[in-house]
Amino acid sequence: xxxxxxxxxxxxxxxxxxxxxxxxxxxxxxxxxxxxxxxxxxxxxxxxxxxxxxxxxxxxxxxxxxxxxxxxxxxxxxxxxxxxxxxxxxxxxxxxxxxxxxxxxxxxxxxxxxxxxxxxxxxxxxxxxxxxxxxxxxxxxxxxxxxxxxxxxxxxxxxxxxxxxxxxxxxxxxxxxxxxxxxxxxxxxxxxxxxxxxxxxxxxxxxxxxxxxxxxxxxxxxxxxxxxxxxxxxxxxxxxxxxxxxxxxxxxxxxxxxxxxxxxxxxxxxxxxxxxxxxxxxxxxxxxxxxxxxxxxxxxxxxxxxxxxxxxxxxxxxxxxxxxxxxxxxxxxxxxxxxxxxxxxxxxxxxx
Amino acid sequence: xxxxxxxxxxxxxxxxxxxxxxxxxxxxxxxxxxxxxxxxxxxxxxxxxxxxxxxxxxxxxxxxxxxxxxxxxxxxxxxxxxxxxxxxxxxxxxxxxxxxxxxxxxxxxxxxxxxxxxxxxxxxxxxxxxxxxxxxxxxxxxxxxxxxxxxxxxxxxxxxxxxxxxxxxxxxxxxxxxxxxxxxxxxxxxxxxxxxxxxxxxxxxxxxxxxxxxxxxxxxxxxxxxxxxxxxxxxxxxxxxxxxxxxxxxxx
Numbered sequence: 148x149x150x151x152x153x154x155x156x157x158x159x160x161x162x163x164x165x166x167x168x169x170x171x172x173x174x175x176x177x178x179x180x181x182x183x184x185x186x187x188x189x190x191x192x193x194x195x196x197x198x199x200x201x202x203x204x205x206x207x208x209x210x211x212x213x214x215x216x217x218x219x220x221x222x223x224x225x226x227x228x229x230x231x232x233x234x235x236x237x238x239x240x241x242x243x244x245x246x247x248x249x250x251x252x253x254x255x256x257x258x259x260x261x262x263x264x265x266x267x268x269x270x271x272x273x274x275x276x277x278x279x280x281x282x283x284x285x286x287x288x289x290x291x292x293x294x295x296x297x298x299x300x301x302x303x304x305x306x307x308x309x310x311x312x313x314x315x316x317x318x319x320x321x322x323x324x325x326x327x328x329x330x331x332x333x334x335x336x337x338x339x340x341x342x343x344x345x346x347x348x349x350x351x352x353x354x355x356x357x358x359x360x361x362x363x364x365x366x367x368x369x370x371x372x373x374x375x376x377x378x379x380x381x382x383x384x385x386x387x388x389x390x391x392x393x394x395x396x397x398x399x400x401x402x403x404x405x406x407x408x409x410x411x412x413x414x415x416x417x418x419x420x421x422x423x424x425x426x427x428x429x430x431x432x433x434x435x436x437x438x439x440x441x442x443x444x445x446x447x448x449x450x451x452x453x454x455x456x457x458x459x460x461x462x463x464x465x466x467x468x469x470x471x472x473x474x475x476x477x478x479x480x481x482x483x484x485x486x487x488x489x490x491x492x493x494x495x496x497x498x499x
Numbered sequence: 500x501x502x503x504x505x506x507x508x509x510x511x512x513x514x515x516x517x518x519x520x521x522x523x524x525x526x527x528x529x530x531x532x533x534x535x536x537x538x539x540x541x542x543x544x545x546x547x548x549x550x551x552x553x554x555x556x557x558x559x560x561x562x563x564x565x566x567x568x569x570x571x572x573x574x575x576x577x578x579x580x581x582x583x584x585x586x587x588x589x590x591x592x593x594x595x596x597x598x599x600x601x602x603x604x605x606x607x608x609x610x611x612x613x614x615x616x617x618x619x620x621x622x623x624x625x626x627x628x629x630x631x632x633x634x635x636x637x638x639x640x641x642x643x644x645x646x647x648x649x650x651x652x653x654x655x656x657x658x659x660x661x662x663x664x665x666x667x668x669x670x671x672x673x674x675x676x677x678x679x680x681x682x683x684x685x686x687x688x689x690x691x692x693x694x695x696x697x698x699x700x701x702x703x704x705x706x707x708x709x710x711x712x713x714x715x716x717x718x719x720x721x722x723x724x725x726x727x728x729x730x731x732x733x734x735x736x737x738x739x740x741x742x743x744x745x746x747x748x749x750x751x
């Protein structure tokens with residue numbers, strides 16, 4: 148079946164090479180963009196993902212923004228702290244120390260609860276005192292050191308970094324895990340507020356008028372900028388896929404037009420148009436598969452040289468799915484040139 | 500045995516509101532092993548006739564049978580299969596595929612019929628020697644001369660061992676030396692039993708055949724048999740016939 152397809156491509160290496168190169172570059176762009184989008188998207192959510200939560204309760208007035216939520220002991224009385232749920236207390240702040248200044252998300256937690264057990268240390272240990280912090284690995288890359296004393300919060304409170312953790316980003320900011328009792332002081336609110344929310348593996352419901360419950364998906368989408376960012380990237384990627392399909396179709400169309408005379412000769416010799424259509428189809432599949440494979444390799448190589456500050460994440464199932472999507476869409480694009488093949492009249496060959 | 504049989508073939512086309520008659524009434528038969536040329540000026544209906552015999556077109560009325568198969572009743576797919584199995588084509592412009600080397604051009608029809616590689620090679624070896632193209636097999640059509648291309652095209656037509664070779668102005672794009680070479684080759688394969696039907700407007704080309712049919716205005720109005728004549732003598736006979744036609748004289 149591929150007798151014609153392969154030989155044609157071998158002979159016209161440059162022509163088919165160009166097509167493959169263009170498709171490779173477009174799909175490379177798709178993969179890099181997806182990796183960047185995914186990387187950025189993950190910077191919003193790695194901490195929440197690490198907590199393994201399914202739902203969140205916070206004050207109604209915070210409108211889904213956990214770091215704006217203030218809960219009193221009364222509000223929290225309805226939600227027990229146990230194996231499946233934990234209190235968290237969030238506030239954005241600037242961490243300062245040894246000439247470094249970084250925006251962080253302070254996350255106050257209780258020792259040995261659901262959240263603190265979810266922390267994956269890369270260096271150091273968990274906090275044992277209320278003046279100790281476990282911070283995101285990102286901050287280590289920025290120059291913060293183990294044992295370093297830093298100032299944090301509205302009152303420039305002193306803390307000591309005792310550990311670094313991976314997967315600790317919340318809404319793009321690196322997380323600094325500290326003692327939940329220090330939170331009101333760091334945030335600069337009255338200490339009648341004791342936490343910003345309750346996270347749970349179970350599905351929580353609002354038990355008073357003061358609070359509201361969110362599913363994980365609702366909660367993430369309420370994160371400032373999160374859904375806008377994701378839909379922007381999604382549209383960019385979808386448009387790129389559509390463009391690549393159009394490019395493939397145009398190429399195949401031109402290649403087919405150039406071969407009409409050849410195809411007419413083959414039809415005269417009794418070669419069915421089905422064979423010629425399958426020939427174009429198998430060439431398309433060869434072009435798409437090799438271009439997609441090349442671009443994946445290229446994207447992975449590029450990801451090795453891109454600085455680590457740039458968030459990138461290669462989601463293998465997503466890459467496979469996108470790659471498959473490209474191959475399938477490109478193959479659909481080859482249906483247009485096939486209409487030309489079906490219409491080729493072998494009579495044109497005779498009587499020159 | 501009659502291989503090809505045409506009875507009262509008529510073909511008309513719709514041109515705007517008028518219908519144009521390309522073939523009025525054509526009847527003839529070709530025996531297995533014959534070498535027949537159909538002569539005529541352009542517009543005489545030769546191409547239409549060739550298309551019908553090649554199953555690329557269907558007559559408006561009349562009967563056409565090749566080897567017992569009614570060509571009118573074939574569907575498009577059946578016709579394609581029939582062409583591949585029973586017919587070999589040699590075209591004026593060779594029509595080899597530039598993207599294939601000569602060997603693959605020759606193999607292509609066999610590949611489609613799923614002939615084993617070994618058998619393809621075996622068939623080609625003898626054929627290539629006979630056609631003197633053994634050294635050209637690994638070259639591309641663009642790298643060989645017109646005469647050589649036409650010999651490769653002939654090999655492509657012959658390798659499927661067709662019942663009938665249809666040649667459309669096979670010498671039309673060749674110089675006189677290459678023409679003579681190709682026609683001698685046709686003569687050889689015909690002597691080996693291959694039935695050949697060619698369509699041409701050249702008296703010289705037709706003079707290599709064993710029988711010549713003259714077509715004009717959609718009918719066969721004359722035919723000549725070569726008999727025991729040499730090619731040169733037969734050429735004179737064909738030329739004389741053509742002259743008398745042009746001069747308006749009757750022929751018989």
